[in-house]
Amino acid sequence: MKTALLLMAALLASCSSTSSSTPAVTSASERSTLSVAAESRTMIWNGVAVEGGRVFVSGPRWTGSKGPSVGVLDKAGQPQPYPSAAWNEPGRDPAQSFVNVNAIHRDGDGHLWVIDAGVSGFGGPPVPSGPKAVAIDLRTNQVVRVYPFDARIAGPGSYVDDIRFHGRHGYLTDAGRPGIIVLDLDSGAARRVLDGHPSATAPSNRPIIVDGAIVKAPDGSPLRVNADPLEVSPDGKYLYYASLHGPWSRIETRWLDDASIPSTDLAAKVEPWADLPPTGGTAMTANGDLYFGDLATNAIKRRTAGGTITTVLQDARLHWVDAPDIDEDGFIWLPTPQMDRVALFNGGVSNVDQPVRLYRLRVK
Template sequence: MKQSILTALLASTPLLAAAAVVAQPAAPALSVAAESTQMIWNAVAVDRGRIFVAGPRWTGSKGPALALLDAQGQPRPYPDASWNDWHPGADTASAFVNVNAIHLDGRGNLWVVDTGSPDFGGDPLPGGAKLVKIDLATDRTARIYPLGPEIAKPGSYVDDIRFKGETGYLTDAGQPGLIVFNAVTGEARRVLDGDPSTTAPADRPIVLDGTVLKGPDGSPLRVNSDPLELSPDGTWLHYGPLTGPWSRIETRWLDDPNLSPAELAKKVEPWADLPPVGGTALARNGDLYFTDLADDSLKRRAPDGTVTIIVTDPRLHWVDAPFIDEAGSMWLPVPQMDRVALFNAGTSKTRWPVQLFRIDLGLKP
């Protein structure tokens, strides 16, 4: 998320009709998997029973930027202390400046998205914006991929990543656009810059507890291209601003560097009129799980557009980046983003402890 988002262009992607919302008969139980009195985590990944959590620096989080929870549920710096020891003036190339997302690629690697900007609304520091690939078998950094100033531009906030083979797709929530990344060569391209599909509309505010969320300057906060998901077969990339609406585009068009910006923009299609979401996770059957910020709930959108309420609970206040593990359970980190000091005139309203929930949905891994 970025302060530059507040000056984004007005989006014009056509809205799709919102699907009917139904509640399932009995809400599955939430279990607390971990708690923290210092670290504010907005991301989680679980690999063979190991739980990784991460969170951005500007929330006021204390402790590691990326952590592995120990047997007592306490965060320990991962992959080591030096990667989590960045401070102003220190080298940005081999330490986490500001982690916004983590992602398992299904091939034994954990990817870390470092925005490179320690401050909300700040420009990425030279060398700070990067992708870090960690080999989970050795717990060592396998490769660092710098995102230069032509990719992570002034005002950028590189947000999240999904993979199709060696090709990665990322959103930029600050400077609206997508990034297409090659994990073999390390090359990256920006696409759909300033397109209506990647730009937060001015008429769709983020509302929590009945109040419009505002940025540090007092204007309604606008978050450009943020959530994204690949279809199970890798054919489609679905994405949108945090507040929606969502669009989709065939990945074959994103993968073609010879298409002009105008030609590529014509390939974008409206997809779903989702409300403001904290995060999403896509199951293998095509069901999209999303956290609805307005009513502290987890919902499921079926491929036919039907939306089902899975669970509503006041403890699920701004759940960010849900994660489906290999056993078919869902993990829900709750950073309470709107309650951090940045959005409350310098006074934190975070309700401690920050929690990580697990819910058994019986999903196919």
């Protein structure tokens, strides 16, 4: 009996240790199916990043989100302001606080990057000192550097969207004023390339369709989102990118990194890559598999490095999966902000099915 009690105590201690380090509410037995990791009735999250047992979420305020712009989930799965309450406080100096965060991303070097479109609202002008990339040290939970984008880089019409890395360069998409931003991580200098190039521009003949209906902009026209999803190939050779609508293109990073190449010559280096459907976001594995949300079918799909596309899971709950993340344990984390249902795109009336959920699914 004494031995049994000791074994039971050890088991309970082990379970307690696991729950204290993981905010998700799923169990190991559920990992082969779609499971709810967290949910919120205040924050509408469209981005997720998972690192060391911590789950970070983010979302722009223009969706109607009432929670922090960037949060870390606590033990109950609720977002707490990250890296501080001050950075998440509306109305503060936009150079030192979040305005409208569109994406978060881990760089593989111990940093969480926050991409702040810095706009007054969806389709609104950038706020002075608002557009920026913010690097946070995940070991100290401190902002280590802010990369501001002035009006030359993020001017009227811009909506700085997301970031990926290779070497000492970051690459960002501009979903408003179509183009790619190349950021020197050492000097902080930024350049715009492929401005207005067809590969970065939303086509007029590929509408965003969700649940059989065309998603409309606030003015009633079909919503068009320019350069949006992007990935860097595992070997760092290529940047893959597209408008939200697709199709995808690629360009070698060596050309993007060379500031001496004239814009016309750079445009000639762009190649077609993959004809993918409209997607809310993507994640790429070390072997080159691309996971993406197919907005029209409420599905997660996988494109192998060889070009084969398969459906991983189709489920009505996966309504507008946005920027996902794949963790070290082989789970893909899937935020579902239901962007097409927010009040902005529905005459001021929110049709978001509450609570907003974050799912996870075993993929490897």
